[in-house]
Amino acid sequence: MEAAQFVLTLSCADRPGIVGAVSSHLAAQGSNILEAQQFGDAQTGQFFMRLVFHPCTADVAADDLRAGFKVVAQRFDMQWTLRLRDQRRRVLLMVSKFDHCLADLLYRWRIGELPMDIVGIIANHPRETYRHLDFDAIPFHYLPVDRADKATQEAQVWAVIEQSGAELVVLARYMQVLSDELAGKLAGRCINIHHSFLPGFKGARPYHQAHRRGVKLIGATAHFVTADLDEGPIIEQDIERVSHSNTPEDMIRIGRDIERRVLARTLRLVLDDRVLVDGHKTVVFAP
Numbered sequence: 001m002e003a004a005q006f007v008l009t010l011s012c013a014d015r016p017g018i019v020g021a022v023s024s025h026l027a028a029q030g031s032n033i034l035e036a037q038q039f040g041d042a043q044t045g046q047f048f049m050r051l052v053f054h055p056c057t058a059d060v061a062a063d064d065l066r067a068g069f070k071v072v073a074q075r076f077d078m079q080w081t082l083r084l085r086d087q088r089r090r091v092l093l094m095v096s097k098f099d100h101c102l103a104d105l106l107y108r109w110r111i112g113e114l115p116m117d118i119v120g121i122i123a124n125h126p127r128e129t130y131r132h133l134d135f136d137a138i139p140f141h142y143l144p145v146d147r148a149d150k151a152t153q154e155a156q157v158w159a160v161i162e163q164s165g166a167e168l169v170v171l172a173r174y175m176q177v178l179s180d181e182l183a184g185k186l187a188g189r190c191i192n193i194h195h196s197f198l199p200g201f202k203g204a205r206p207y208h209q210a211h212r213r214g215v216k217l218i219g220a221t222a223h224f225v226t227a228d229l230d231e232g233p234i235i236e237q238d239i240e241r242v243s244h245s246n247t248p249e250d251m252i253r254i255g256r257d258i259e260r261r262v263l264a265r266t267l268r269l270v271l272d273d274r275v276l277v278d279g280h281k282t283v284v285f286a287p
């Protein structure tokens with residue numbers, strides 16, 4: 001039986017000796033490093049690392065590994081995570097009227113391409129909106145938004161997030177602006193797929209904005225959600241060509257495929273701890 005793999009991610013102020021200290025610690029505890037990627041940001045002076053390793057002794061608990069690494073982390077004042085690679089994340093999906101990204105994530109999850117536990121779906125449109133989708137095994141929460149009282153609906157959203165134990169929230173074309181408070185509470189663990197190649201065409205109806213501008217490329221961007229609308233650290237992007245003959249409806253159709261693949265790629269990266277936040281940007285350790 002293959003030995004359990006663990007993923008260690010870390011970031012700290014860059015200085016000599018970090019890689020040596022980490023690798024020496026892992027060797028001293030009898031672990032074998034399988035993957036190691038690193039990046040030193042010369043502009044910010046921040047250092048980032050992702051390692052995959054397996055302890056040579058069986059049945060080592062993540063808590064014990066974390067207790068051991070704490071000494072190294074404190075020495076370099078690191079921000080770090082250490083988890084069992086096979087441990088599935090608890091993920092909450094959120095959607096509004098357009099469900100092509102939701103449908104795609106459900107399919108990829110069902111075939112095992114996205115190793116996660118979907119703990120719920122929150123929608124601000126009723127269940128029949130998605131009648132063509134079968135997700136009855138997943139708790140569905142219809143939480144409509146009253147424009148005059150968005151706070152009440154957000155309190156319901158937060159209650160579902162807490163009660164479900166969601167670790168990651170994915171806005172799969174959820175078209176409501178999260179309050180500063182909720183965006184703050186979800187910092188670093190809420191992903192949005194925006195239907196434009198950011199920083200172009202932030203906000204609502206980006207394909208109509210793009211059509212009016214006469215663009216020759218449209219795109220999609222997955223980013224962490226922050227209080228600043230569509231300004232969060234970008235994780236993944238992609239594009240497709242369009243022309244003068246394409247209507248906004250053409251762009252919406254062409255854009256659906258871009259949005260789906262960008263969000264799926266992003267989720268795979270995040271689920272495998274390959275994305276670290278570097279200020280208002282990200283470091284992505286590609287597979």
Ligand SMILES: Nc1nc2c(c(=O)[nH]1)N[C@@H](CN(C=O)c1ccc(C(=O)N[C@@H](CCC(=O)O)C(=O)O)cc1)CN2
Nearest residue numbers: 175176177178183192193194203204225226227229230
């Ligand atoms: N705090 C944040 N909330 C959200 C972000 C974000 O980056 N920070 N991303 C958006 C997604 N988004 C485009 O990708 C987006 C969603 C909604 C709107 C908008 O103007 N919504 C209107 C209501 C629209 C409707 O009811 O159909 C509104 O909220 O008043 C713009 C951009 C998700 N949330």
